[in-house]
Each structure stands twice: as structure tokens, then as C-alpha cells.
Amino acid sequence: MYGMVNKALEDMVCSAHGESVWESIKEKAGVDVELFLSNEGYPDDITYRLVGAASEVLQAPAPALLRAFGVYWVMNTAAKGYGHLMQAAGANLKDFLIYLPNFHTRVNLIFPHLNPPRFLCSDIEESSLKLHYFSDRRGLSPFVLGLVDGLGQYFNTPVAVNQESFWSELGEHDIFHVSWS
Ligand code: HEM
Missing domain, CATH: 1.10.260 (434 Repressor (Amino-terminal Domain))
Structure with missing residues (x-):
């Protein structure tokens, strides 16, 4: 990385x-x-x-550290170092999440050798959606939980995120249920 x-x-x-x-x-x-x-x-x-x-x-526990790191990443690394990228990706939590599948394509322009995560949104409702997370790496789902927590903070939007299915069950990716108010 x-x-x-x-x-x-x-x-x-x-x-x-x-x-x-x-x-x-x-x-x-x-x-x-x-x-x-x-x-x-x-x-x-x-x-x-x-x-x-x-x-x-x-x-x-490592998962707790990774989750805290997700919050730190959004609030410090992303918001402070890459504010323009964050702002271009959406004006609120819902728009940002829907844009997320394309986000690292932009990051890729800055970091050409990136091996980025892949995201997909489904079941998009007024105040919830399912976030599908694909990666070549294992064990980073707690980091994703923290990233979503961090995005809630970034947009001043109370958010709840739960992991619904695990890579080991589906054989290829994780699914998170994200809801906000
Ligand atoms: C401007 C802000 C961001 C930048 C510059 C950025 C950049 C990066 C970089 C450099 C990596 C390491 C991958 C590598 O080196 O091959 C990475 C990994 C990752 N990023 Fe981002 N990122 C940003 C925002 C986000 C956001 C908002 C999310 C999701 C909500 C996200 C999700 C992830 C995940 C889950 C990984 C772990 C890699 C994996 O799953 O394989 N990132 N990102």
C-alpha cells in the first residue's frame, strides 16, 4: 500500500x-x-x-483499532489533505455513498499504482442503502465500518452501519447496511 x-x-x-x-x-x-x-x-x-x-x-483489539483508523482517515487524511476530492464526490452522505464506487478512480489519477477497494450500492432508499465492498485484501471490513462512521461525522449526519454478510459466507465480498437520519 x-x-x-x-x-x-x-x-x-x-x-x-x-x-x-x-x-x-x-x-x-x-x-x-x-x-x-x-x-x-x-x-x-x-x-x-x-x-x-x-x-x-x-x-x-485490532478490529477496534482499524475502525478508529477509518474515522481518522476520513476526518484527517481525506478531509484535510484531499478536501477537493471529498467535496467533488458529494454534498451529503447519501450522494457520497452513491458516488463511492467511482471515488478511487479519481484517487488513481494521483496514485497510479493503487490497488483500490471496489464498492457497489444496492437497495437505495430514502435514508438507507446496502454497501457492497470488494477487495483483494482480507480483514479490512472493520476499517470500512470506521470509514462510514467518519463520513457520518464529516457530513454531520448521524449514521448507523452494520455488517450484514461476510466475505467468508459469500465467497467474494462483504455487505454493510448503512442508515442515516
Ligand atoms: C481523498 C480521500 C482518499 C484517498 C486519497 C484514498 C486513498 C487510498 C489509498 C492510497 C489506499 C491504499 C491502497 C493502495 O495503496 O493500494 C486506500 C485504501 C482504501 N480506501 Fe481509500 N482513499 C480515500 C478515501 C476513501 C473513502 C472515503 C473510502 C470509503 C468510505 C475509502 C476506502 C478505502 C478502503 C476500504 C481501502 C483499503 C484497501 C482495500 O480494501 O483493498 N477510501 N485508499
Whole structure:
């Protein structure tokens, strides 16, 4: 994954727990990278090891960390660093979610070697929809829960998101039920 992912994780941990905690997480993960470069590609394994080590050091379950990271990603990385992309993608939560299947096509223009997630919306109602999430990576559904939480915060819209089906059941993707008021 692009270095910006690991860098955002570092920023989240450092702002809540300080740099020395991040250093011990890197050490536990066996990650010997001084500085993550946003535009550089790093093996996915590094990100997974960092999340695993953060879970041990902070004594928090990895899914809870990933969910918090989803919120952080939207409210800090996306909103602050890529405000123009966020604004172009929709003026409210519903429009944004409906646009989401196309979102990373734009991101791809900035990051040409992106291996992006794929999304699809179905059962679109006035205040709910089903979000289908496809990825070549495993274990990131808690991150998606947090991203949707974060989008609710970003649009000042109370949102509820529940995972309805799991990759292991369907054999290819996860489905989330998202509702807002
Ligand atoms: C401007 C804002 C955003 C940028 C710049 C961005 C960029 C990225 C980047 C660089 C990755 C790592 C993938 C790789 O390096 O191959 C990624 C992964 C991901 N992004 Fe985004 N993203 C943004 C917003 C969002 C939003 C709003 C969502 C969903 C609500 C989202 C969902 C995901 C997911 C689930 C992954 C994990 C990869 C996977 O599932 O395989 N992103 N994104």
C-alpha cells in the first residue's frame, strides 16, 4: 500500500499516545522504516504487522483499532489533505455513498499504482442503502465500518452501519447496511 496509509496510522498513534509509543510499535512489528513516504509503495504486510503490534502495545483489539483508523482517515487524511476530492464526490452522505464506487478512480489519477477497494450500492432508499465492498485484501471490513462512521461525522449526519454478510459466507465480498437520519 502507498506509504500514506502507514503514515496516517503513525499520525493517529502519535497524536493520541506520543512518538515513543509509535517507536515501540514499529520495533515490535519488526518494521525498520525511519520515514514513510506518501507516494512510495510498501508491502501490505508492513501495514498488517503495524496494526498487529499496535493492538498488542495499546492492548486494544485490532478490529477496534482499524475502525478508529477509518474515522481518522476520513476526518484527517481525506478531509484535510484531499478536501477537493471529498467535496467533488458529494454534498451529503447519501450522494457520497452513491458516488463511492467511482471515488478511487479519481484517487488513481494521483496514485497510479493503487490497488483500490471496489464498492457497489444496492437497495437505495430514502435514508438507507446496502454497501457492497470488494477487495483483494482480507480483514479490512472493520476499517470500512470506521470509514462510514467518519463520513457520518464529516457530513454531520448521524449514521448507523452494520455488517450484514461476510466475505467468508459469500465467497467474494462483504455487505454493510448503512442508515442515516
Ligand atoms: C481523498 C480521500 C482518499 C484517498 C486519497 C484514498 C486513498 C487510498 C489509498 C492510497 C489506499 C491504499 C491502497 C493502495 O495503496 O493500494 C486506500 C485504501 C482504501 N480506501 Fe481509500 N482513499 C480515500 C478515501 C476513501 C473513502 C472515503 C473510502 C470509503 C468510505 C475509502 C476506502 C478505502 C478502503 C476500504 C481501502 C483499503 C484497501 C482495500 O480494501 O483493498 N477510501 N485508499
